[in-house]
Amino acid sequence: MYCFPPDGSRDYLLHRSHKQTASVPLAEVVELSTAFVLIKTKPMKEAEVYRALLELENVVETHVVYGEYDLAARIDFKDDKEMSTILIGDFRNIPGVEQTETLIAVEV
Numbered sequence: 390m391y392c393f394p395p396d397g398s399r400d401y402l403l404h405r406s407h408k409q410t411a412s413v414p415l416a417e418v419v420e421l422s423t424a425f426v427l428i429k430t431k432p433m434k435e436a437e438v439y440r441a442l443l444e445l446e447n448v449v450e451t452h453v454v455y456g457e458y459d460l461a462a463r464i465d466f467k468d469d470k471e472m473s474t475i476l477i478g479d480f481r482n483i484p485g486v487e488q489t490e491t492l493i494a495v496e497v
Contacts, residue, residue: 422494423494425461426490427491428459434485438459
C-alpha cells in the first residue's frame with residue numbers, strides 16, 4: 390500500500406506492508422495491480438503456510454480467515470506474467486497449500 394507521509398510532504402510516498410515501511414520517490418512509483426488469493430491448507434498447516442507467506446516479497450497482507458478457506462493474502466504485481474510467477478512458482482510450492490482461488494481486483 391502506498392500513502393503520503395504524515396509530515397505533509399508530496400515528494401515521496403511511503404510503501405507500507407506487513408514487512409516494512411519504506412520511503413519511495415514519486416518518480417520511482419510503478420502502478421501495480423492487486424489480487425486477493427484465498428488459500429485452503431492441509432489440516433493443521435495454517436500457521437506454517439501463514440509464516441511462509443510472510444516471507445514472499447509480493448505478499449502485502451496475510452490474514453487467517455474462517456469459512457471455506459483458511460487464509461487470505463493480498464498480492465501486488467506489475468503484470469500478468471509476474472502474477473503467474475507468484476501463484477505458480479511461489480504459492481504452489483509452499484508445503485501445506487492444498488488449493489488457491491485468485492480474485493483479481495479491478496476499478497469500477
